[in-house]
Amino acid sequence: MGSLQLQSVRKSFGPVDVLKGIDLDVEDGEFVIFVGPSGCGKSTLLRIIAGLEDTTSGSIRIDGAEVSAVPPARRGIAMVFQSYALYPHLTVKDNMGLGLKQAGTAKAVIEERVRKASAMLSLEKYLDRRPAELSGGQRQRVAIGxxxxxxxxxxxxxxxxxxxxxxxxxxxxxxIARLHRELKATMIYVTHDQVEAMTLADKIVVLDGGVIQQVGSPMELYNRPANLFVAGFIGSPAMNFVEAARLGDGGAKTLGIRPEHIALSRxxxxxxGKVIHVEHLGADTIVYLESDRVGLLTVRLFGEHHYAPGDTVHATPAAGQVHRFGADGRAIH
Known part of the structure; x- marks a missing residue:
């Protein structure tokens, strides 16, 4: 139905290598999210899967069929962009059905599919409106429809x-999460927002510098990051990093501790350390402190806590929650 295999996919723009050999398997029905900083290659990779960009080299297979030379319209894909790309002069109904109409689909089939999609997306009341009469969220639902x-x-x-x-x-x-459950469809989603990635994905693909850094479930990446980049990118507030030598660990270069795995005491x-800033978020309190021994630390406390800048505090990492990384940046297990 909707499996995808990428083998050694490379993309260069002149002398610049944007993708440096991507290997990835996506199973039928999976929700896979590409995440990474700006310029990491995630949108380029999505456009290559869609056929909007050519590969420099490598193989793309959808349901086992090689599609590298197949035009976008014949790949069996549908793309939802950041911009809604709706025709302003057409109604919601006509915007949703336009692609099928252009493909020569029977009118009765178009009407039935639009009816089903509009019911899924709660758009029945808006089918005769034009995009200018809709909110941003409604326009995005039309694009998904x-x-x-x-x-x-x-x-x-x-x-x-x-x-x-x-x-x-x-x-x-x-x-989108509800739609994925109802449609049981394969979805590939690009975002720079790790909260979207953590809350939506069955599997996250973390990219940086045109290379896949790690692939896994949200909690696999959170609990067992493969390297310093993934450890620092996944999680908010970000993981604290400390020079291992400061704490007498000669077998590692860097130690990582997540903010919620540090306890504070007066x-x-x-x-x-000394508190330098406090963020009161209601459900959480984020405390930033400076310690002579380990440097700047971010601590996440659940609930409301009354610390203030200038307070002297004592931080203690939770047993078994310290991540160790070697000189090459890779995790030491």
């Missing part, structure tokens, strides 16, 4: 929520 009616083998999403405000992003994440603990 346009993809659904094509019944593709692969759904490709390119940062689809980045134009929405925070509340709408949360709502649309729930909508009386005693392993590392004494």
């Amino acid at each position: 346009r993809a659904i009616v094509r019944e593709p083998k692969l759904f490709l999403f390119d940062e689809p929520l980045s134009n929405l405000d925070a509340a709408l992003r949360v709502h649309m994440r729930l909508e 009386e005693s603990g392993e590392w004494e």
Whole structure:
């Protein structure tokens, strides 16, 4: 139905190597998210899968069939972009059905698919409206509906929520997760937002510098990062890093401790420090402190805690929660 295999996929723009040999298997029905910083190659990789960019070398297979030379319209994919790309003069109904109409699909089939998609996306009341009469979230649902009616083998999403405000992003994440469960479709999704990646994905692909750094479930990446880059990229607030030599660990170069795995006390603990800033978030309190022994630390405490800049505190890492990394940046297990 919708499996994908990438083998040694490379992409260069002149002398610049954007993708440096990507190998990846996506199973039928999986929700896979490409995540990484700007310029890591994630959007280029998605466009190569869609056929909007050619590979420099390598193989792309969808359901076992080589598609590297197949035009986008014949790959069995549907793409949802960051921009909604709706025709302003067409109604919601006509925007959703336009691709099928252009492909010569029977009118009755178009109407039935649009009806089903609009019901899934709660768009029935808006079918006769034009895009200018819709909110940003409604327009994005129309763009998703346009993809659904094509019944593709692969759904490709390119940062689809980045134009929405925070509340709408949360709502649309729930909508997309529900759609994935209902459609049981293969979805590949690009984002720079690790919260989207952690909350939506069956499998996350972390890219940096055109190379896959790690592939795994959200909690695999969170609990067992393969290297310093993944450890620092996944998780918010970010993992603390300490020079291992400061703590007498000669077998590692760097130690990593997540902010929620550090306890604070006013009386005693392993590392004494001074509070330099506090963020009161209601459910959490984020405390930043400077310690002579380990440097700057970020500590995440659950609930409300009354620390203030200038307070002397003692930080203690949780037993078994310290990550060790070698001189090459790779995790030591």
